[in-house]
Amino acid sequence: MTDRLGGGVRRKRPTMRDVAREAGVALRTVSRVVNADPTVGAHLVSRVQAAITALDYEPDERAQQLRRGTSGTIGAAVRNLADAHPVLSAVDTASRARGLAVLAMSTEDDEAREREAVMSMCRRRVDGIVIEPIGMTHDYLSAEVAAGLPLVAVDRPCGGVEADAVLSDNAAGIGMAYRQLSVHGHRRIAYIGDDERIFTGRERAAAFRACVAAAGGPLAGMVFPGVVTTGRVAVALDAVLSAPRPATALITGNVATTIEALRFLGADAGRFALVGFDDFTLADILRPAVTVVAQNSAEIGRTAIDLLTARAADPGRPVQTVTVPVELIARGSGELPPPPD
Amino acid sequence: MTDRLGGGVRRKRPTMRDVAREAGVALRTVSRVVNADPTVGAHLVSRVQAAITALDYEPDERAQQLRRGTSGTIGAAVRNLADAHPVLSAVDTASRARGLAVLAMSTEDDEAREREAVMSMCRRRVDGIVIEPIGMTHDYLSAEVAAGLPLVAVDRPCGGVEADAVLSDNAAGIGMAYRQLSVHGHRRIAYIGDDERIFTGRERAAAFRACVAAAGGPLAGMVFPGVVTTGRVAVALDAVLSAPRPATALITGNVATTIEALRFLGADAGRFALVGFDDFTLADILRPAVTVVAQNSAEIGRTAIDLLTARAADPGRPVQTVTVPVELIARGSGELPPPPD
């Protein structure tokens, strides 16, 4: 908002009018050539082409967008641009395949930033938005959605506005993790995960409780949802390990927690079974290698773009939530046996 | 290019004209209110504001850009959107601080893709471009740069076009790595890194050779530049370890090589000294933790935006290459002693 670029004397770019003058034809004819209209005679085409290359003319896409009424761009509001982001990558690839550009902005896990980023996308009249929602409510978007903005939530649903969503199968994933540990002999399994105010934290914790209930295992002192910080994970894990009858295995609810847990366990990581929710780079190189429930990010990204195009084609279609399957990747840490007691 | 979005009957958005009609004022007055022009009477302002909220009016930024002649956006063409990208993140943050939006596109390490992405940015009339160059030559950009497009290369310089650049101090970094290993008793040190056709691969290999020459160590069978693939790193490392007088330590030229080397070493990682160029997540959690030469990505990103704004303000300023210092982070793998022989 402060000082936009452009203090200098940037030379003005050639416009269609310049090309028309250079080629000695009408403005409209240049437009026809640029848009490969077949009704232009061959020799005029070549004359215009020559003028275009002579002047280094590039059409101004903003003007095209304004005139055409469509921007050929979709916005992607993701939590973080610094971390690895396979979903964004898949969105990028799928969009490019459809001839759409992606305007990626990071929300930095901040509600105000998210709103700012998304509204900025709206002002740019993007043709659709893929969002990894941060805030609890997104009713600031309801007007846009009502006006026909295609909106797809990824990873978590959007609160306060009717929008399509693509989610991982959190319950099934937790179930896989729990079963894997059970199969390898664990009876006392703990869970540390995200704050339950966050959708995924809520879903995964609930699924974990359901698993424990179904298996008849102990629940007291086994579930630790909360904000993911180094300190909290350490405290929770310490409580788990120093209990009178300690858990023999751990399920972590997200990558950050998994890594904090590994950091805390240190050399003991080889003696304590662990299954993490969500895969991460180098999980296979750690010792023991970390067993994870992997989300299918590529599929999530593709599906998001599919939903976006479907809604753009038919704004009246019913709102849809797609659940993408997850996969357990056994690498060793989840297959450790409980210590003999 | 194929099927843009927008088949459906998306309701048309309200325009300034609609607001003017609703408020019963002139078009220009609405513009004044939107742009906070102080010459509008208080009661007209409130009437216009009411109309704006009643209609859910949002100004069309494309039209603003067209009219104003500036886009308030900078393009960032980076190699990959899926991997962690601290430089992009820093660019994003620094840009936002200046009120600029970032149009991020991935080049996927492909020369044609890079060109496509960058030209698309030009057609959108971005106010500047930060590029992580892929191709050998970027003369397709010379017309744009000559026309005043601010262009900053990051990580590697742009070939074939005069542009500012922000580079890491590769030579110093390799020097640090070499010195660290020397200090810990290593005399036979090997290097595996990127292809020497790539700028950073060339610089780092050259720096390594210079270090060896200065220290009087052996060079034959110690330098392995080439394309980074699982196979090649394994072959190189195997050659290093099975030589008659094997190297006792390794410097890897980039993260991919470091990780491949770790994968190959497996359990032997604790017995072979290693310093990697460039830091990566979890380097501190591996056992032994990996000593690295860390690039200052945040500083690189910030500097890139600084250069961009400086050039926009003064297109005639001399082209500048900024070298950002690197830092050695000792974590253990680089401090392992050579085996007694």
Added chain:
DNA sequence: ATGCTTCGGGATAACGTTATCCCACACTGA
């Protein structure tokens, strides 16, 4: 030769903003 179709190509009006110009109105001082 004339009327009719066809087809290439030129004016011109949008698209949604902002900037320039200019007018009408109220206010002040003599």
Added chain:
DNA sequence: TCAGTGTGGGATAACGTTATCCCGAAGCAT
């Protein structure tokens, strides 16, 4: 009461495209 002076606010022309409309010149049949 009238000229001078701001000052708020309305027409209107851009910005760089594309779409609509229309016209002039061929080509063809009568």
